[in-house]
Amino acid sequence: MSFETLVRDITGRARAASARTSELRSDVKDAALLRIADRLEEASAELIAANALDLEASRAGGSGGADGLDGPMLERLALDEPRIAGMAAGVRDVAALADPVGEVTRMWNRPNGLQVGRMRIPLGSVLIIYESRPTVTADAAALCLKSGNATILRGGKEARHSNRAIAEIIRAALREGGVPEDAVQLVPDPAREIVDLLLEREDEIDLVIPRGGEALIRRVSERSRIPVIKHYKGVCHVYLDEHADPKMARDIAINSKCQRVSVCNSAETLLVHTALADTVLPDLVSELRGLGVEVRGCERTRSRCPDTVAASEADWSEEYLSMTLAVRVVDSLDDAIDHIRRYGSDHTESIVTDNVRRAHEFVRRVNSSSVFVNASTRFSDGFELGLGAEIGVSTTKMHWYGPMGIEGLTTQKFIAFGDGTLKE
Amino acid sequence: MSFETLVRDITGRARAASARTSELRSDVKDAALLRIADRLEEASAELIAANALDLEASRAGGSGGADGLDGPMLERLALDEPRIAGMAAGVRDVAALADPVGEVTRMWNRPNGLQVGRMRIPLGSVLIIYESRPTVTADAAALCLKSGNATILRGGKEARHSNRAIAEIIRAALREGGVPEDAVQLVPDPAREIVDLLLEREDEIDLVIPRGGEALIRRVSERSRIPVIKHYKGVCHVYLDEHADPKMARDIAINSKCQRVSVCNSAETLLVHTALADTVLPDLVSELRGLGVEVRGCERTRSRCPDTVAASEADWSEEYLSMTLAVRVVDSLDDAIDHIRRYGSDHTESIVTDNVRRAHEFVRRVNSSSVFVNASTRFSDGFELGLGAEIGVSTTKMHWYGPMGIEGLTTQKFIAFGDGTLKE
Numbered sequence: 001m002s003f004e005t006l007v008r009d010i011t012g013r014a015r016a017a018s019a020r021t022s023e024l025r026s027d028v029k030d031a032a033l034l035r036i037a038d039r040l041e042e043a044s045a046e047l048i049a050a051n052a053l054d055l056e057a058s059r060a061g062g063s064g065g066a067d068g069l070d071g072p073m074l075e076r077l078a079l080d081e082p083r084i085a086g087m088a089a090g091v092r093d094v095a096a097l098a099d100p101v102g103e104v105t106r107m108w109n110r111p112n113g114l115q116v117g118r119m120r121i122p123l124g125s126v127l128i129i130y131e132s133r134p135t136v137t138a139d140a141a142a143l144c145l146k147s148g149n150a151t152i153l154r155g156g157k158e159a160r161h162s163n164r165a166i167a168e169i170i171r172a173a174l175r176e177g178g179v180p181e182d183a184v185q186l187v188p189d190p191a192r193e194i195v196d197l198l199l200e201r202e203d204e205i206d207l208v209i210p211r212g213g214e215a216l217i218r219r220v221s222e223r224s225r226i227p228v229i230k231h232y233k234g235v236c237h238v239y240l241d242e243h244a245d246p247k248m249a250r251d252i253a254i255n256s257k258c259q260r261v262s263v264c265n266s267a268e269t270l271l272v273h274t275a276l277a278d279t280v281l282p283d284l285v286s287e288l289r290g291l292g293v294e295v296r297g298c299e300r301t302r303s304r305c306p307d308t309v310a311a312s313e314a315d316w317s318e319e320y321l322s323m324t325l326a327v328r329v330v331d332s333l334d335d336a337i338d339h340i341r342r343y344g345s346d347h348t349e350s351i352v353t354d355n356v357r358r359a360h361e362f363v364r365r366v367n368s369s370s371v372f373v374n375a376s377t378r379f380s381d382g383f384e385l386g387l388g389a390e391i392g393v394s395t396t397k398m399h400w401y402g403p404m405g406i407e408g409l410t411t412q413k414f415i416a417f418g419d420g421t422l423k424e
Numbered sequence: 425m426s427f428e429t430l431v432r433d434i435t436g437r438a439r440a441a442s443a444r445t446s447e448l449r450s451d452v453k454d455a456a457l458l459r460i461a462d463r464l465e466e467a468s469a470e471l472i473a474a475n476a477l478d479l480e481a482s483r484a485g486g487s488g489g490a491d492g493l494d495g496p497m498l499e500r501l502a503l504d505e506p507r508i509a510g511m512a513a514g515v516r517d518v519a520a521l522a523d524p525v526g527e528v529t530r531m532w533n534r535p536n537g538l539q540v541g542r543m544r545i546p547l548g549s550v551l552i553i554y555e556s557r558p559t560v561t562a563d564a565a566a567l568c569l570k571s572g573n574a575t576i577l578r579g580g581k582e583a584r585h586s587n588r589a590i591a592e593i594i595r596a597a598l599r600e601g602g603v604p605e606d607a608v609q610l611v612p613d614p615a616r617e618i619v620d621l622l623l624e625r626e627d628e629i630d631l632v633i634p635r636g637g638e639a640l641i642r643r644v645s646e647r648s649r650i651p652v653i654k655h656y657k658g659v660c661h662v663y664l665d666e667h668a669d670p671k672m673a674r675d676i677a678i679n680s681k682c683q684r685v686s687v688c689n690s691a692e693t694l695l696v697h698t699a700l701a702d703t704v705l706p707d708l709v710s711e712l713r714g715l716g717v718e719v720r721g722c723e724r725t726r727s728r729c730p731d732t733v734a735a736s737e738a739d740w741s742e743e744y745l746s747m748t749l750a751v752r753v754v755d756s757l758d759d760a761i762d763h764i765r766r767y768g769s770d771h772t773e774s775i776v777t778d779n780v781r782r783a784h785e786f787v788r789r790v791n792s793s794s795v796f797v798n799a800s801t802r803f804s805d806g807f808e809l810g811l812g813a814e815i816g817v818s819t820t821k822m823h824w825y826g827p828m829g830i831e832g833l834t835t836q837k838f839i840a841f842g843d844g845t846l847k848e
């Protein structure tokens with residue numbers, strides 16, 4: 001089969017399946033999800049065996065070693081019993097969520113008696129393009145199925161055996177439950193040409209979500225004719241206001257930076273009001289350094305903390321994802337907001353303050369996708385914010401902004417009930 | 425200035441202005457809108473004079489007559505006192521709408537005490553590409569300003585003098601009210617190359633709305649790197665269910681087809697349950713024909729109404745926008761829904777029935793952007809549904825689906841209030 005024929009076959013099947021998944025009752029979807037979770041756990045040995053083939057190929061480095069993966073990538077690729085149990089638990093969590101399909105979010109009456117409302121419906125078919133983590137196969141399929149969508153999954157070539165094994169188990173569980181198996185399809189060949197062809201099928205795919213590094217996201221959004229939810233980098237800020245409680249300021253700064261450094265919602269820049277420069281800042285910097293954080297400071301920071309590295313202009317827009325923190329002293333809330341607008345990435349910012357006017361001004365004026373008061377930036381996450389699960393974090397404003405759960409996989413239609421209502 | 429420099433200048437100004445328009449208080453925006461309305465009316469003579477230049481050029485047909493416009497296009501292009509008053513009234517209506525910016529649509533508590541919500545914010549900068557109707561200049565600018573966005577307007581070349589005059593009045597009124605004039609910019613030259621360059625500026629423009637014919641929309645969405653809200657054709661259906669009240673069935677069919685035929689929400693296909701084929705259908709068809717409607721029927725329709733034209737396969741997906749109606753007899757609600765899914769354009773469908781189960785099944789299963797019960801398809805419109813105004817009707821599901829008012833020109837950020845809340 002040519003790539004073109006293959007792609008037409010996949011997208012046609014997805015479109016046909018989506019007409020059926022959009023109508024599935026909640027109990028049928030939930031039963032299918034619970035069955036998927038059970039079958040994944042029952043097949044642990046089989047999944048670990050398939051995963052071993054991927055790990056071996058990745059360690060060997062393919063043809064000539066060019067594809068050899070490093071330690072963290074191998075770690076992400078690996079499946080073991082606890083990870084499979086975690087994947088199954090994630091699918092059960094999705095089953096436990098409220099069904100978004102059919103929810104009427106608002107309803108109102110018009111003067112002529114027409115009762116108008118908006119009702120949630122699935123988007124249709126969703127293409128997920130991801131890299132080395134095979135557990136995404138189950139996560140993404142579960143969220144899309146619960147929201148009534150058909151999914152086309154295109155995993156990384158390094159995880160091809162694992163992904164194929166997981167997808168086959170999911171499809172078998174769907175068939176068992178009378179759900180069309182084409183509700184979840186895995187692209188059988190991870191060739192790039194197939195991705196390019198998929199990205200042209202705007203009549204049969206409604207949304208593309210690339211999950212992976214910036215290079216993947218840029219490549220997909222440049223080529224796609226289909227809307228893309230982009231999740232670019234997180235240059236998150238903590239701003240310690242002049243009215244911050246000193247202990248809370250310290251706690252939130254340290255938690256936002258250090259609780260986990262390799263994730264997009266960890267803080268990369270600390271902004272400190274000048275009134276705290278001689279009181280809170282020196283101790284905080286020395287504590288951060290004691291925890292192993294390399295502090296890159298502005299001139300005013302360095303005049304108080306001379307052992308810190310000098311920050312360059314590039315540091316203000318850097319997503320370190322490591323134990324490094326840029327620190328700048330600012331004169332006012334205005335200056336803090338200007339800094340965030342200039343260097344931020346629309347991800348997550350937090351103010352620490354006891355002053356209600358400062359808090360509300362920060363919330364009102366900062367239009368990043370998550371804006372917090374007296375809370376760690378690490379809460380910018382679908383689970384932590386109460387969405388139940390997360391398919392990504394959108395840093396572009398169209399359709400969805402910020403952590404995205406199943407609601408982001410739906411849209412709303414208008415519905416109206418009349419009584420023979422005619423336009424005059 | 426080269427086109428490239430011009431485009432960079434326009435988009436940079438829009439981005440800078442949007443940072444300020446996003447923060448404007450409601451009373452400042454409303455005062456600016458009322459001032460715009462007043463200034464437009466005061467400048468009627470000036471606007472009519474500018475419009476006369478456009479009308480003259482269009483009648484003359486530019487170089488060699490190739491650009492000569494037909495009657496309906498000249499009619500759309502023309503400005504007179506009542507039309508200017510209507511444009512001003514539209515701007516005042518927008519001033520009277522509730523400000524969507526800052527609205528908290530939901531707020532909930534997390535187990536750790538974090539209070540999480542979603543707050544509406546502007547999209548940023550919006551590019552509107554439109555054709556011959558100069559009143560769009562004021563309509564679109566008003567909706568975008570009210571929702572806190574900066575607007576880049578690119579009107580048709582046939583309306584260039586009119587658009588320039590309207591835009592200058594709007595910008596002067598903004599300056600008077602202390603609102604940055606670059607909140608509303610008109611592209612000074614309607615060259616296509618400029619549009620193509622604008623469509624590449626995805627870092628400075630957040631949304632493109634093409635308002636015009638299908639060719640314009642296709643061209644824009646094929647070239648754009650920026651998200652596009654598409655408003656394709658309206659192949660709207662009325663389905664007369666077996667349980668329809670005969671009088672209501674007649675009224676809604678006639679109103680949906682005939683109340684105004686040239687608009688996207690008029691009905692193009694009538695589906696009739698076979699139980700009504702011998703009772704309601706013959707009289708209805710003859711009444712429609714009496715009103716001047718050309719009926720193109722399926723075989724079963726023609727066996728009852730032999731004077732009708734035979735419908736071809738192409739008729740089922742035709743957007744006539746004229747006094748023509750395709751009519752098909754179907755055996756069941758299932759068949760009606762299958763027909764709508766196969767031939768419809770996701771715009772608007774209406775069922776006429778007294779049976780509540782049929783009504784709810786239709787609403788649940790038909791996922792067009794507007795789905796009505798016992799109401800004319802002509803209500804699928806931002807004003808009629810209560811949105812206050814309309815910037816378009818989206819027939820694609822991402823971001824907004826159906827008639828789109830100011831809410832569609834916003835997105836939502838997450839906000840959260842903690843009490844020193846840390847991630848464990």
